[in-house]
Amino acid sequence: xxxxxxxxxxxxxxxxxxxxxxxxxxxxxxxxxxxxxSAEQILASLRGSGARVxxxxxxxxxxxxxxHGLIRQLSVDGARAWFDSNVDPHxxxxxxxxGALIDVPVPEVEFSxxxxxxxxxxxxGIDLVIxxxxxx
Amino acid sequence: xxxxxxxxxxxxxxxxxxxxxxxxxxxxxxxxxxxxxSAEQILASLRGSGARVxxxxxxxxxxxxxxHGLIRQLSVDGARAWFDSNVDPHxxxxxxxxGALIDVPVPEVEFSxxxxxxxxxxxxGIDLVIxxxxxx
DNA sequence: TTCCTTGCAAAACTTTTGCATTAAA
DNA sequence: TTTAATGCAAAAGTTTTGCAAGGAA
Numbered sequence: 001x002x003x004x005x006x007x008x009x010x011x012x013x014x015x016x017x018x019x020x021x022x023x024x025x026x027x028x029x030x031x032x033x034x035x036x037x038s039a040e041q042i043l044a045s046l047r048g049s050g051a052r053v054x055x056x057x058x059x060x061x062x063x064x065x066x067x068h069g070l071i072r073q074l075s076v077d078g079a080r081a082w083f084d085s086n087v088d089p090h091x092x093x094x095x096x097x098x099g100a101l102i103d104v105p106v107p108e109v110e111f112s113x114x115x116x117x118x119x120x121x122x123x124x125g126i127d128l129v130i131x132x133x134x135x136x
Numbered sequence: 137x138x139x140x141x142x143x144x145x146x147x148x149x150x151x152x153x154x155x156x157x158x159x160x161x162x163x164x165x166x167x168x169x170x171x172x173x174s175a176e177q178i179l180a181s182l183r184g185s186g187a188r189v190x191x192x193x194x195x196x197x198x199x200x201x202x203x204h205g206l207i208r209q210l211s212v213d214g215a216r217a218w219f220d221s222n223v224d225p226h227x228x229x230x231x232x233x234x235g236a237l238i239d240v241p242v243p244e245v246e247f248s249x250x251x252x253x254x255x256x257x258x259x260x261g262i263d264l265v266i267x268x269x270x271x272x
Numbered sequence: 273t274t275c276c277t278t279g280c281a282a283a284a285c286t287t288t289t290g291c292a293t294t295a296a297a
Numbered sequence: 298t299t300t301a302a303t304g305c306a307a308a309a310g311t312t313t314t315g316c317a318a319g320g321a322a
Contacts, residue, residue, distance in 0.1 A: 018321080020277065039312080054279040059312060078209070078217045078287090080311060093253070096260060104251050113246035114266070117229070121268040124232060128264050130250070132257040156296070156302060175287080190304040195287060197302095214312090216286060 004028060015068040022053050026061045030071060034086045036101040042083070076101060076129060091128035104130065140164060151204045158189050162197045166207060170222045172237040178219070212237060212265060227264035240266065 008027040012019040029045050030037055037045075043058045062083055065071045074082040076094055082101060091109055093102040109128060117123050144163040148155040165181050166173055173181075179194045198219050201207045210218040212230050218237060227240040245264060253259050 018276075020321080022278070040310095052279090056280075056313080057278055060278090060314095063313095073214070075211050075214045078211045078214075081214045093251075095254075095257065102254070108249065108251040109247065110249035111246065112248035113244065115229075115240050115244040117266070117268055118231075118238065120271055121231065122271045124267040124269040126264070126266050128262070130253070130262050131260040132253055133260040135256055135258045154296070154301075158303070188304090192288080192305075193303055196289095199288095 004032060011070065015070055017064065017068060017070075022051075022057050023061055023064075025051050025053065026058060027065070027070070030062075030065075030083060030085045032085075034103060036074065036082045036084050038080050038082055040080070074101070075127075089125075091130070093130050093132055095132045097132075097134055104128070140168060147206065151206055153200065153204060153206075158187075158193050159197055159200075161187050161189065162194060163201070163206070166201075166219060166221045168221075170239060172210065172218045172220050174216050174218055176216070210237070211263075227266070229266050229268055231268045233268075233270050240264070 005024055005028055008031055009019040009024050011031070012023055012027060017023065025046055026042060029042050039055075039058050039062055042062070043053065043055055046053045046058070062071065062073075062081075066073045066083070069087060072084040072087050074084055074092070076082055076092065077099075084101075086103060089106050091104040091106070093104055094100075095102070141160055141164055144167055145155040145160050147167070148159055148163060153159065161182055162178060165178050175191075175194050175198055178198070179189065179191055182189045182194070198207065198209075198217075202209045202219070205223060208220040208223050210220055210228070212218055212228065213235070220237075222239060225242050227242070227245055229238040229240055230236075231238070
C-alpha cells in the first residue's frame, strides 16, 4: 500500500498537473479528508509542519487545482474563499455562530420542482447553503 | 401621490433609521426596483448624478440597511458583496458568463426532502444559487 | 538549455476604521 | 446644544501579479 503523498502525486499527474514538492504538500493537506479549508489555513498548516511554501504558491496552486476539478471553491461568506476537498455533488450547512461548514449529501435533498433555465442557458451547477443558528 | 424619495424616507424612519440625505439617496438608488447592486455600483451611480457621498458612508449605510432587514446581502461570488433590494424569500440564477443575477421566486422551487438541522440548531435561511452557462 | 514553478514583495481590490468636521433633532 | 452621521485617509484583509531565482525535464 502506497502512502498518501504518493497517491496525491498520482492524482496530480492524472490531471496533467506536474507534481512538484509544494503542490504535493498542498494536495496532501487538503485531500487527506473531506474538509473545508481557507488558503490561510492551508498555509499555516504547511508552515507549522516545517514546509517551505509561499503564500503566492498556495493561492496559485489552489486556483490551479480548482480549475482542474481536483477541489471545489466555495462562496459561502463574503470574507474569504473556502476550498472543499469533496468534489462530488453535495450541499452545505453553514453554522452562522461558529462559521463551520458541514456537508449535506445529495440524497438528503430532493427538489420536486426547479425553474427552467432561461433560453440559451443550461444549469452548470446548484449551490445550496442551509444557514443554521442556535436553537431558541 | 408622494415621490419615491419621500417614500424611501418613510421606510427608513419606519425601521428606526434616521433618514439623512445620504441614506435617502442610497435607498433611492437601490430600492427603486428589484435589483442587485454592488457598493461600487451604488457609489458610481450616486456620484454620476452629482450626489456628494463618500465610499465609507456607502459601505456603512449598506451594512446598516442589511442589519435592519431593508436589503439583503448576497455571497454569490467571492469577489464582492451584492446587495439585493428584494428581501422577500427567493432564490437566484447566476449567469456565469455575464455575472448577472436573476431572481427565482419561491414557488418555482419545491423541496420534497431537506435534511434535519443538527441538534441544537435550526434553519435560519436557505440560499440557493443555480449557476448557468451558455447552452452548447 | 528550455520551460515551468517558486518565493518575495508589491500591487490590486474590497471593506472597515479612526477621527475631525458637519448635519440632524 | 447634544448626539449622531459623514468624509477623508489610512488601515486591514484577501487575492493577484511581476520578476528574479531555482528546479525539473
